[in-house]
Amino acid sequence: MTAVQSQSSTTNKVLGHPLNAWYVAAWDHEVTRAPMSRRIANRPVALYRTEDGKAVALADACWHRLAPLSMGKTVGKDGIQCPYHGIVYNSAGRCMSMPAQETINPSATVPSFPVVERYRYVWVWLGDPTKADPELVPDMHQMSSEEWAGDGETIHAPCNYQLVLDNLMDLTHEEFVHSSSIGQEELSESDFVVSHDGNTVTVSRWMLDIDAPPFWLKNMRDKFPGFEGKVDRWQIITFQAPSTICIDVGVAAAGTGAPEGDRSQGVNGFVMNTITPETDRSCHYFWAFMRNYRLESQLITTQLRNGVHGVFGEDEEMLKAQQEAIDANPDYEFYNLNIDAGGMWVRRLIERMLDAEGRLVPTA
Amino acid sequence: MAATNTEVWQRATVVEIHTVATDIRRIVLEPALPKAAEPGSHIDVKVSIGGEEQKRSYSVVESDDAGRLVISVMRAPQSRGGSVFMHGLETGQQLEITQPLQNFPLRVGAERYILLAGGIGITAIANMAAVLQRLKASYTLVYAGRSRTAMAYLAELQERHGENLVVHVDDEGTSLKVDELVAGADLDTELYMCGPIRLMDAVRRAWSERELDSPNLRYETFGNSGWYDPEEFIVKVPRLGIEAKVGQGRSMLEALEDAGADMMFDCRKGECGLCEVRVLALDGGIDHRDVFYSERQQKATEKMCCCVSRGVTSKTGAKADASPAGPAVITIDIS
Numbered sequence: 056m057t058a059v060q061s062q063s064s065t066t067n068k069v070l071g072h073p074l075n076a077w078y079v080a081a082w083d084h085e086v087t088r089a090p091m092s093r094r095i096a097n098r099p100v101a102l103y104r105t106e107d108g109k110a111v112a113l114a115d116a117c118w119h120r121l122a123p124l125s126m127g128k129t130v131g132k133d134g135i136q137c138p139y140h141g142i143v144y145n146s147a148g149r150c151m152s153m154p155a156q157e158t159i160n161p162s163a164t165v166p167s168f169p170v171v172e173r174y175r176y177v178w179v180w181l182g183d184p185t186k187a188d189p190e191l192v193p194d195m196h197q198m199s200s201e202e203w204a205g206d207g208e209t210i211h212a213p214c215n216y217q218l219v220l221d222n223l224m225d226l227t228h229e230e231f232v233h234s235s236s237i238g239q240e241e242l243s244e245s246d247f248v249v250s251h252d253g254n255t256v257t258v259s260r261w262m263l264d265i266d267a268p269p270f271w272l273k274n275m276r277d278k279f280p281g282f283e284g285k286v287d288r289w290q291i292i293t294f295q296a297p298s299t300i301c302i303d304v305g306v307a308a309a310g311t312g313a314p315e316g317d318r319s320q321g322v323n324g325f326v327m328n329t330i331t332p333e334t335d336r337s338c339h340y341f342w343a344f345m346r347n348y349r350l351e352s353q354l355i356t357t358q359l360r361n362g363v364h365g366v367f368g369e370d371e372e373m374l375k376a377q378q379e380a381i382d383a384n385p386d387y388e389f390y391n392l393n394i395d396a397g398g399m400w401v402r403r404l405i406e407r408m409l410d411a412e413g414r415l416v417p418t419a
Numbered sequence: 420m421a422a423t424n425t426e427v428w429q430r431a432t433v434v435e436i437h438t439v440a441t442d443i444r445r446i447v448l449e450p451a452l453p454k455a456a457e458p459g460s461h462i463d464v465k466v467s468i469g470g471e472e473q474k475r476s477y478s479v480v481e482s483d484d485a486g487r488l489v490i491s492v493m494r495a496p497q498s499r500g501g502s503v504f505m506h507g508l509e510t511g512q513q514l515e516i517t518q519p520l521q522n523f524p525l526r527v528g529a530e531r532y533i534l535l536a537g538g539i540g541i542t543a544i545a546n547m548a549a550v551l552q553r554l555k556a557s558y559t560l561v562y563a564g565r566s567r568t569a570m571a572y573l574a575e576l577q578e579r580h581g582e583n584l585v586v587h588v589d590d591e592g593t594s595l596k597v598d599e600l601v602a603g604a605d606l607d608t609e610l611y612m613c614g615p616i617r618l619m620d621a622v623r624r625a626w627s628e629r630e631l632d633s634p635n636l637r638y639e640t641f642g643n644s645g646w647y648d649p650e651e652f653i654v655k656v657p658r659l660g661i662e663a664k665v666g667q668g669r670s671m672l673e674a675l676e677d678a679g680a681d682m683m684f685d686c687r688k689g690e691c692g693l694c695e696v697r698v699l700a701l702d703g704g705i706d707h708r709d710v711f712y713s714e715r716q717q718k719a720t721e722k723m724c725c726c727v728s729r730g731v732t733s734k735t736g737a738k739a740d741a742s743p744a745g746p747a748v749i750t751i752d753i754s
Contacts, residue, residue, distance in 0.1 A: 147526050149634030157713035160690045161638055162522045169528060184527040185550055 068381050068389055070217040071415075072096050072332040073408035074182030076297045077192045079329050079341050080170075081177045082209070086110050090135060092125035094333050096181050100168065101125040105133035111146040112168040112179045118142070118150065124165070174198035176329070176341065182412070193299035197325045197345040204350040206360045207327065207343025210371055214378035216298055216330045216338035217402070222370055223300045223328055224258060224397035226290055232369050236270045236362065241288075249396045256294040256404065258397035263287045264309045270362060271306045274322045277355055278348045285309035286321070292397060296404045302326040323347050326363070336378060342367060423521040426463060427452065431516045433508050434487070440571040442494045443539065444506060445480070452518060453486020458547040459523035459611075459639070462488060465515040468500035468668060475501035476688075478543035478613070478639075479519055480572075488519070491571055493539040500668045523611075523639035525550060530607035532558035535600070535622065537614020541571055543639060544613055548580060559603075563587040563595040563614070601625035604635075611637045616644040616708065624714075638710075640688060645706040645729060652703065652730030652747040656680060659753075664746075671696075671725040675753070682725075683754055689727035696725045696751040703747025704731045725751075 080086075080095055080102055090103040092115050099115035101124040113135065115123045122139035130136045133146035143151040148167035150159050169180040169187035174195040180187035197203040212219055222228065230238040239262075247260040267275060267286045275282040286306035294300050307313035307321025324346045331339040344363045349355050391399060409415040435447035448462075456462075456479040463474050477490040492505040508514070525547045532551055536544040541562060551558040560580050564570035567588055576584055587595040601622060604610055608631075612622055619638055626636045654671050655662045656678075663678040665671050672694055676682050684694035689709030698705070698720055707717040709724035716722065730747035 145632070145634055147529070147634070149526075151632075151634055156692060156711065157716060158711055159633060160692075161640075161710060162686070162690055164524060167526065185554060187527065 067217075067402070069215045069335050070402065070405060071335075071409055072216060073297045073405065073412060074414070075180070075186050075412055076182065076408070077171065077178040077180055077187075078298070078331040079176040079339070080112060080179045080331070082341070083110075083172060083175050083177055086177050088129050090125045090127060090129060092123060093339070095179060095339075096332050097334055098181055099123065099125075100179060100181075101135065102177065103129050103135060105129075105146055107132070109133070109146070110170050110172050110177045111135075112170050112177075113144065113146075113148050114166040114168075116165065118144075118163045118165050175343075193295040193329065195299065195301060195327050195329065197301070198327055198343060202350075203325065203345040203347050204352075204356055205324075205343055205345035206356050207341065208360065208364060210340040210342070210367060211333075212330075212338050212340045212371055212374050213336065214338065214374040215336055216332040217405075218374050218377055219328075219330045219338060219340055219370075220294070220298060220300065220401050221395070221398040222374065223302065224256070224292060224294060224401055225394045226260070226292070226302075227394050228373075232373055233366050236366050237268050239265065239268045241265045243394075247394075247397075249400065251400045251404070254296050254404065256397055256400040258290075258292040260290045261287065261314055262289075263314070267306050270366075271322070274324070274346075274359075275306060275308075277352075278322050279308075279320075282308070287311075287313045289313065294397070294401050294404075296401075297408055298331065299329040301328070324359075336382075340367075423460075423519070426520065427518040428515055429518065431488070431514050433510050433512045433514065436508065436510055439491060440573075441566075441569045443491055443569075443571045444494075445489060445491050445571070446505065446508060448488045448490065448514065448516060450486060450488060450516060450518070454518045455484075455486060456482035456488060456519035456546070457521055458525045458550045459543065460519040460521045460546075461523075461543070461639075462490065462519055463517045464490075464501075464505070466501045466504040468504060473501065475505075476520075477505075478546075480542050480545050481549070482519070482546075488516075491539070491542045523613075523637065525611065526609065527554065527556075529609040529635075530557065531605070531609070532556060533600070533604060533608060533610040534558060534560045535610060535612035535614065535618075536560070536562045537595075537612070537618040538564050538569070539571070540613035540615070541576075542613075544611065545572060545576065547611055548576070548583075552580060552583070558583055560584045561587070561595065561600060563618070564589070566590045597621040597625050601629055601631075604629070604631060606631065606635075609635045609637060613639055616640070617646060619644075620646075640690075640708075640710060645708040645727075647706045647729075647731045649729055650731060650746065652732075652749065654725075654730070655748065655750045656753060657699070657750065665730070670727065671723075671729065671749075675725065680753060684726055687726045689724045692724065694724055694726040695722050696753050697722055698749060698751055700750035701730075701748075703749070704733055705729070705749070706731045723749075723751075 086102045090101050101113045101115040115125050117137040124135050127136045127138040134143045136143045140154050145151050148165040150163035169184050171178045171189045173192050175198045227243040230242045241262040245262045250257050264285045287309050288306045291303040305321050305323040311320035327343040329341050344359045429450050429452045431448040431450040434449045437445045439445045461476050461478045463476050466475050480489040480491050482488050494502045494506045534544050534548050548560045587593050649667045652665050661678045663674045665674040685691045692711040705720050706729045708727040730749045732747050
């Protein structure tokens with residue numbers, strides 16, 4: 056690393072993305088027999104399912120003249136046909152038939168990307184396929200556990216994925232961006248603890264004996280009808296490289312032992328976030344809110360999804376404006392605050408991944 | 420792993436040369452612009468033949484973290500001249516080479532693999548085997564050769580692959596039986612092969628007879644292996660008044676270009692079919708070295724891929740039938 060690159064590593068405004076990583080390409084229900092296209096980590100990918108229901112990810116460009124395969128149709132048990140000249144590929148990206156000849160050019164293939172379906176998502180690996188170990192899929196087990204219920208959506212965020220990671224790693228912004236729902240002044244007054252290892256960063260914050268903000272008061276009353284009084288509130292943010300952040304959030308009646316581990320007098324949710332870079336200046340932000348109480352209530356699932364939709368809409372507006380300001384002020388740099396410690400560890404872990412791939416080059 | 424055909428030329432230094440089998444040299448190159456070589460990739464090298472610059476393709480046997488590339492070159496008795504040049508290299512010498520090119524990608528994730536190397540074909544297969552071994556994939560590496568002394572890397576492969584390696588040696592009476600090999604493949608098996616064209620033709624035939632999916636049979640040919648040794652022949656294009664001699668070390672395409680014909684072509688290895696010419700008359704036979712035509716089309720001898728396919732003396736192509744009257748003559752028309 057040169058000095059210039061190491062400086063950019065902490066204040067880079069448009070961070071590159073590792074390729075040797077699992078990224079969510081789509082929700083499981085989005086991928087069907089009808090091919091779809093999604094740009095992931097700057098690459099157009101065609102997604103579809105085989106007759107057996109297996110999700111397939113191929114480069115969305117025919118070997119011949121690069122027409123998008125996603126505009127074609129699925130054929131046979133696992134094939135897809137280019138909409139332009141009818142070349143057919145199987146799920147491994149191998150050409151199965153060519154127009155007007157009796158043989159197949161053995162070179163005719165399109166890249167086929169490793170796919171894992173897990174936690175209600177279809178994950179793809181765009182880097183070195185020999186390193187695509189399914190064990191490396193980030194842990195988002197609350198998404199598909201009988202002990203948790205909930206749902207989520209996708210935000211197409213017009214900003215570098217790193218801005219979303221910054222946003223989620225430091226929740227003091229809730230006080231200012233989300234003042235009507237989850238924001239409160241104790242957020243920026245309370246202390247937080249940051250820790251990390253080779254692949255994760257954790258930021259924990261406890262706010263004791265406070266008033267519950269509107270979002271949390273409603274949740275408490277869903278579980279404990281008529282609840283009144285002070286609460287202990289927690290936010291435990293866990294980042295898994297390169298771009299998954301699961302946030303353990305909740306409140307419990309003040310002084311009932313939640314900080315010591317007894318959360319029985321409270322409500323607990325997990326904000327599941329995984330961000331897939333689309334281009335250097337846009338990303339697919341997949342989120343869900345999972346809860347471990349009142350699992351039977353679709354009403355609560357819908358209310359929570361709609362509530363978080365509103366909250367994240369406020370973030371989206373800020374992220375869009377931030378990216379525009381970054382692009383409009385190319386000469387100005389980023390500076391860091393103490394509250395950025397979590398986000399800075401995230402950057403360092405990502406930069407180590409980029410370095411290992413020989414790709415630690417500012418993309419800005 | 421995608422195909423890469425964009426040639427990025429660079430200087431490379433020869434840093435090591437070893438003999439690894441009869442007539443086979445291992446050559447280690449240190450490129451100016453190092454880039455990791457995926458399994459199945461090759462480099463193009465500028466060689467000098469009779470003072471003329473030509474291009475030859477060599478599979479990358481292995482590459483290390485520093486981007487050094489290992490190739491292995493067999494000095495062919497009927498060489499077009501490239502292997503003689505390569506065998507004349509000395510350490511410290513500079514070469515013009517491309518960054519690794521990829522036309523033979525290994526797909527990760529198949530249920531089962533058979534890797535088949537015939538003779539010097541091991542150069543394209545060795546790196547694939549190493550990757551599959553590292554991934555703990557289910558694979559068998561089948562290595563066939565005339566004699567052990569002519570088989571490069573045998574000891575290293577035995578050490579690395581143990582029971583996953585099956586060796587067939589002609590002069591030990593353990594020749595490969597293609598039908599038995601292909602009988603061991605099922606619908607989930609991918610077979611990757613590199614070797615002499617007779618071996619690859621036999622595998623292709625057995626594969627289609629077993630009605631296995633053709634895309635699961637993977638091979639690469641640089642178009643330099645035929646059923647017969649290359650010989651000199653004559654090509655005529657009456658419409659253009661061309662009559663040209665095609666030397667042992669030249670292709671029909673090159674000879675036609677030299678004679679002033681405006682030729683269309685692309686891959687130069689018998690895959691794409693763009694260099695197709697129509698055969699009007701034939702004195703002798705055609706040694707089809709392409710993979711563009713089906714067997715039926717090759718037998719019809721109405722068309723040929725002039726980038727790789729050649730004229731041979733007899734109608735059947737068999738040496739014993741060779742006419743003493745002189746070289747084969749192919750009369751064609753072109754697009």
